[in-house]
Amino acid sequence: MKLNPVFFIAKRLLLSRQKKTAVSVISWIAVLGMLVSSAAMVILLSAFNGIEGMIEGLYTEFDQEIIVRPSSGKKIPTEALTEIIAFSTQIDGVSGTSMFIQDRVMIRKKKKWSNAELWAVEPSFCQMSGINKPNHLVNGKPLDGAGKSLIGVALANKLGLHSMDFNPETVVLYIPRQDRKIRIGKSPFFQEVLSVAGAVDYNKEVNEQVLVTDLTFAQGYFNNEVSGLLIATTEARRNTIKDLLSERFPKGYIIETNLEKNALIFKTSRSEKLIVIIILVFIFILSLFNLSASLTMTFLEKKPQFTTMYSLGMSSKDLNRVFLTLGMIIVALGVVIGLSLGAVLVGMHERFHLITIPGTLKAFPSEFDALQVFMLMILLFTLGFLATRLTTSFLMNSDRKPK
Numbered sequence: 467m468k469l470n471p472v473f474f475i476a477k478r479l480l481l482s483r484q485k486k487t488a489v490s491v492i493s494w495i496a497v498l499g500m501l502v503s504s505a506a507m508v509i510l511l512s513a514f515n516g517i518e519g520m521i522e523g524l525y526t527e528f529d530q531e532i533i534v535r536p537s538s539g540k541k542i543p544t545e546a547l548t549e550i551i552a553f554s555t556q557i558d559g560v561s562g563t564s565m566f567i568q569d570r571v572m573i574r575k576k577k578k579w580s581n582a583e584l585w586a587v588e589p590s591f592c593q594m595s596g597i598n599k600p601n602h603l604v605n606g607k608p609l610d611g612a613g614k615s616l617i618g619v620a621l622a623n624k625l626g627l628h629s630m631d632f633n634p635e636t637v638v639l640y641i642p643r644q645d646r647k648i649r650i651g652k653s654p655f656f657q658e659v660l661s662v663a664g665a666v667d668y669n670k671e672v673n674e675q676v677l678v679t680d681l682t683f684a685q686g687y688f689n690n691e692v693s694g695l696l697i698a699t700t701e702a703r704r705n706t707i708k709d710l711l712s713e714r715f716p717k718g719y720i721i722e723t724n725l726e727k728n729a730l731i732f733k734t735s736r737s738e739k740l741i742v743i744i745i746l747v748f749i750f751i752l753s754l755f756n757l758s759a760s761l762t763m764t765f766l767e768k769k770p771q772f773t774t775m776y777s778l779g780m781s782s783k784d785l786n787r788v789f790l791t792l793g794m795i796i797v798a799l800g801v802v803i804g805l806s807l808g809a810v811l812v813g814m815h816e817r818f819h820l821i822t823i824p825g826t827l828k829a830f831p832s833e834f835d836a837l838q839v840f841m842l843m844i845l846l847f848t849l850g851f852l853a854t855r856l857t858t859s860f861l862m863n864s865d866r867k868p869k
Contacts, residue, residue: 472784476791479764489767493760493796499753500800501807504846507746508808511838514739516831521735522725524669527602528595528676529724530564531704532697532711537720540569541644541691546718550695553714559703564591567684568693572640572655573677575625582621583675584641586684587696594698597666597678606630606664614663615679618672622665634661639677641687656687750846753800754853761793761854765861786862793854801846805839 480493534550536542547565554560567586572579592598597616598608607630609616614634617627627635640655660679667673681692699707704723712721725732772785812834814820819829 472787472791475788476795479768479788479792480795489760489763492756492763496753496756496760497796497800497803499756500750500797500846500850501804503746503750503753504801504804504842505808505811507743507750507842508805508834508839509812510742510746511739511842512808512812512832512834513830514735514742515833515835515838518732518735518739519833520831521731525671525728525731526724528597528668528672529727530594530696531699531701531724532708533694533722533724533727534697534711535694535720537718541567541688541693543691544685547692547695550711550715550719554695554697554707554711557707557710559700559707560697561700562590562594562698564588564594564696565681565692566591566694566696567681567688567691569642569688571642571677573621573625574638574640575627575635578625580621580624581675582617582677584639584684585676585678586681587678588681591678591696594696602666602668603664604667606634606662609663609678609680613680613683614661615677616664616666617662617678618674618676619665619667620670620673621675621677622662624674627662627665630662630664634663636661641684644687644689658687747845747849751849751853754850757793757796757850757853758857760796761789761857762861764792765789782862786858789858789861790854793857794851797847797850797854801843801850805843809834809839 534547536546544565551563551565554563564587566588567584569584571582571584573582592609596602598610603616604619605622605628606616617625622628622630625637627637629635637660639658639660641658643654643656666676666678668676685692697707697711704725708721708723715721775785812832815829815832816834821830822828823830
């Protein structure tokens with residue numbers, strides 16, 4: 467097979483140096499710089515993908531895929547949600563619904579007090595959220611009836627609720643009265659002794675503030691009104707179902723997805739990923755300066771031989787292609803090896819859990835995305851080509867073929 471002379475000369479310029487000259491060192495430093503930055507991009511992209519997935523899991527498992535609330539006021543009569551429940555359960559992709567009450571309350575355990583966020587839900591919520599599963603129920607027993615509750619693990623520790631594996635703890639719950647006018651001498655709170663069956667672990671907000679109990683227990687304190695409706699759907703159908711509900715019930719309700727509710731958290735995570743990638747791209751661009759230096763020094767080192775090449779029939783365009791090919795070989799070595807190395811390291815971590823989250827035995831989240839790596843490769847090759855093209859154009863313009 468006949469080797470392309472342009473590629474052959476470019477390869478010889480890169481590999482045929484017997485001595486470790488400054489040109490050779492700079493060339494391999496350029497390869498190393500691109501290799502390290504490319505590998506780092508794959509690793510950090512995968513890490514941020516994993517973090518995004520973990521955050522989405524933390525903030526979407528408790529809040530179901532779709533939340534329906536009244537557009538005015540904090541509460542709505544349960545009868546007003548009957549039509550929405552009947553309509554949503556007929557939609558393909560809906561796996562369950564649960565009315566809920568969400569309100570601020572006070573909790574007391576002996577002399578320890580804390581404010582909390584009450585979530586009163588229907589029994590179907592336990593299945594929808596997986597709240598009774600071992601990965602969430604870290605202490606105690608499942609929520610299985612009226613008069614019992616589950617509490618965020620950090621809130622439980624704050625109140626000194628530690629021994630719920632064998633016997634439930636009891637707390638005093640203070641629920642604000644819904645009366646618009648409170649008589650003098652009348653307490654503004656309902657007081658109720660509540661059995662806490664266990665502690666749950668979701669996210670910081672739930673862990674530090676939430677108290678989950680049965681809807682039938684709490685409804686009497688809220689005039690048989692609820693805060694809204696939770697609808698569990700598949701992720702693929704989430705936005706479609708939300709659009710169907712918004713079209714069917716255009717007035718009187720705020721219908722949003724759990725991603726929209728926690729949009730700020732997800733935007734912050736994506737912004738952090740973008741900033742890190744931009745920084746790494748700039749590091750890659752810095753390594754391209756080494757590439758330009760390598761091409762320039764190679765050009766100056768081999769300049770006396772150009773006359774011979776011209777006499778053998780090589781044109782200025784051919785010489786331009788030689789240096790363009792040389793630059794792209796250096797770029798290809800750095801980018802391809804770097805991306806491959808990053809992919810291998812990510813795969814090893816996902817297989818063997820090389821890095822754990824500090825203070826836990828859980829593997830640091832990571833998710834390899836081949837499409838992202840492919841798009842990254844196109845970006846890096848484009849930057850490498852532009853840097854090589856600009857350098858070779860400058861060199862060719864500074865040294866015209868002698869007439």
